[in-house]
Amino acid sequence: MSGPSDFQPTNPALKWIERRLPIMGLMHSSFVAYPTPRNLNYWWTFGAILSLMLGVQILTGVILAMHYTPHADLAFKSVELIVRDVNYGWLLRNIHASGASMFFFAVYIHMFRGLYYGSYKEPREVLWILGVIIYLLMMATGFMGYVLPWGQMSFWGATVITNLFSAVPYVGDSIVTLLWGGYSVGNPTLNRFFSLHYLLPFVIAGVVVLHIWALHVAGQNNPAGVEPKTEKDTVAFTPYATMKDMFGVSCFMLFFAWFIFYMPNYLGDADNYIPANPGVTPAHIVPEWYYLPFYAILRSIPNKLAGVVAMFGAIIILAFLPWLDSAKTRSSKYRPLAKQFFWVFVVVCIGLGYLGAQPPEGIYVIVGRILTFCYFAYFLILLPLLSRIEKPRPVPNSIADDVLAKTGRKAAPMVSTVIALMVAGGLLVGGAQNARAEDHGASPPGQKWSFSGPFGKFDRGALQRGLKVYKEVCASCHGLSYVAFRNLAETGGPGYSVAQAQAFASEYKVKDGPNDQGDMFERPGRPADYFPSPFPNEQAARAANGGAYPPDLSLITKARSYKRGFPMFLIDFFTQYQEQGPDYVAAVLQGYEDKAPAGFTLPEGSNYNKYFPGHAIKMPKPLNDGQVTYDDGSPATVAQYAKDVTTFLMWAAEPHMEARKALGLQVFVFLILLTVLLYFTKKKVWANAH
C-alpha cells in the first residue's frame, strides 16, 4: 500500500504464498522498509505502545472471560474466584484492570502529541478523525468493562451514565430502557454490557488497521512539521524506529509493572470491593480517572440536557480540530503563542480532571465552570483566532536540516515534561482518591504492618492468632464466605499443614444435600468447603442485629479507605502505601469510647466510635482485654487482637499478596536489565543515522 518495497522471498514455499497473497511484501513495506522521519522523538513511541496495550487487553480479557460469569448474582464472586483460585488469576486481573488505565494514559499522551505537533492537519484529517473514533470506542469499552465486576461503583456508575441518555428529548427514556434491558440497571444490563465489552475491542482493532493505513498514506508527521523531501530525511522503519519503540515500550512496561505488582488498587475505588446494592448509593460516585475531565464538564452545566451535550461535545469537538485550527504551520515548536496556550490547555484538562473527583459544591463548582469555558474556548475561539493572527517562526528547510541543527539537546525537554506530567497525573489521580475515601471520621493512625512495602510478608503468627480472634469473636455475626478451609494450608497464608486444615474444617458443621430422601443434612466440613456464614441470609442477619447487616469480612480491608490528603497521596504512590483499609479496620476496632463527647447526640442502639464515619456504629465494642487466650505468649490486649485480626483479614482479602510481590521483584529486575540493554542497542543502531 505504501512505501518502497521490492521484497521477494527466496524460499520457494514462501514465494508460492507471496504470489497468491502478498502479505509478506505488505509487512515488509509497512514495517521494515517504510521510510520514517529521522527526527521523531519519544512522544512518537506511544503509537506502538497503544498497539501493544490493545493486544494485552484482548489477550488477558479473553482468558478472564473463560472464568467470568456475567450474571448479577454470580459476577462479583466469579471475579473473586478468578483472583483466588485460577492459576495466576490475580495476575490476569491486575494486568487487565491496570492495563485499562495504562491504555488511557498512553492514548492521552498520544492525543496531546497530535495536538502539539499539528498531526491533525492536512493531509492527516481522516487519520485524526479515525483516532477520535477509536477514542470514543475505548471510552465505551472501558465504561462497560468497569461494570462487569458488579461492585458498588460498577452498578452506580452504570446507573448514572445510562441515565445520561434520558436527557435526549422525545426518545431519551426509550434509549435508556433499551440500554438497561429492563426497568433499571440489572442482570439484562450486565449481560449486554458483557457481550458488547467482548465485541468492541475487535471493532477497535479494525479501526486501528484503518488508522495505520491512513497513516501510511500520508506518512508520519514529525516534530518539525515539515514533510520529508529527500531520502536524507528518512530512515527505514526497521531497525531504527523498531528499536526505539522497543526501548520506549520497555520503559512503559516498568511503569505498568509498578501498578500491576505493587499498587494494583491505587487507581481503583475501595467501594468496588463491596457487592452491588441497588438500594444504597455510595456517598461519592466517581468514575475512573480517565473520565474525570468530562465528568467535571457534565456537572458544570446546571441544565440536564445542556450538561450532556457539553460532555459529548467536549469529545466530538476534537473531530473538527483540522478545520478549527487552519494555521499553515504544523508544529507548535514554531508557533510561540500556540505553544504557550497548549500548555495552558494541558493544565485546564488536568484541573478539570481533579475537579471531576471533588464533591460538586462551593468553590469546586465555580472553578469547574471557568475551566469548562476555557476548554471550549481553546477550540472554538483561541485556535481559529491564532490561525489568523499568529506570526509563526520560520520552519526548517527539511528534516535533515532540523536534525543537524539540534544535535545535542534532545533528551532534556522530554525528560522534564515527563516528570511534570507524572506529578500532574499524580495530582489528578490522588485528587480522585480523596473524594472516594471516607471523609467524616478522624483519620486513623498509620500502623506498621508486616505486609506493607515491596518486600512485605504476612507474619504467620499474627495470621494464626488473627484466625483465632475471628473464630472466637467475629464469626458469631460476620461471615468469611470467600475463604475456603483449604486456603489455610496454601503458601503465603497462616502456614497450616493440609492435615491441620482438614482437622480445622471438620470442626465445622456444613449444610449439604439434598440426600436421597430429598432432605438437606449437616455433615462435618471438608477442605473444599468455605467458611460458613452465621446467618442464612441478609434478612436474618438484620433481624438478629437491630436492623444492621454485619458485612462479610472476606474483603473488608480492601473495601474500606480514608482520605490521605495532599501531599500524602502523591508520596503514597512512590512509597507504595496502600494500607488505608487495614489502618481503618484496626482503628475502628480500637476506637470505641464509653461516652460520646459533649454536644454529640448518639442515636438509640448505637455506640460511639472515633473513626467510624458519622461516629455512630451499631456494632457494640467487640474486643476486650483477655477475651481471647493466645497460646504463644503474645499479649492478650485489645491492641494486639486488633492488629492480629486485621492482619488475618488482609490475608483473607488477598491470599496471594506474597506471590504478587515476589513475582513483581523478578519482573522489575528483568525489565530494568531489558531496558538498559535496549537503550544501548538503540544507541548503537542509531549511531550511523546521526
Next chain:
Amino acid sequence: MNPDASTIAAGAPIEVDLTPIAEGQDIKVFWRGKPIYISHRTKKQIDEARKVPVSSLPDPQSDEQRVKAGHDQWLVVVGICTHLGCIPIAHEGAYDGFFCPCHGSVYDTSGRIRQGPAPSNLPVPPYTFVSDTKIQIG
C-alpha cells in the same frame, strides 16, 4: 488455563459405603464429574468373567487385573463408554454386563469390551479399600 484451585479441590477423593449394596446390585456415584459404577457381583458373574480366554478379548485384560485381591465381588469402573462417551446401561447386553445404547458396544461382567465399536475396556479408577465395607475413590 489449567483447572483452577477450586476445581481441583472439588475433585478430591470421595468415600463410598458398600454395605447398602446387595449382591447382584450396582450403584452409580460421581467423582470428578464422571459416573462410577460400583457392582456387587454374584458368583455366577465372577465365574463368567474368569472363564473367558484373555487372548480372545479385543482389549486383553484378566478379571483379576481389574479388581482388588480378596474383594473379587466388587467391580468399580468408570461408566463412560470408551467409544464416544455415552453412559452404558448396567445389567444389559449379551454378557449381562454393560450395554451402550448409542452405538451398540457390549461389555461383560468385568467391564471389558466384547462387541461393538468401543476400542478399550471400561477404565478402572484409582480406588482403595479403607475397610471391607468402605472404599475411597481417587
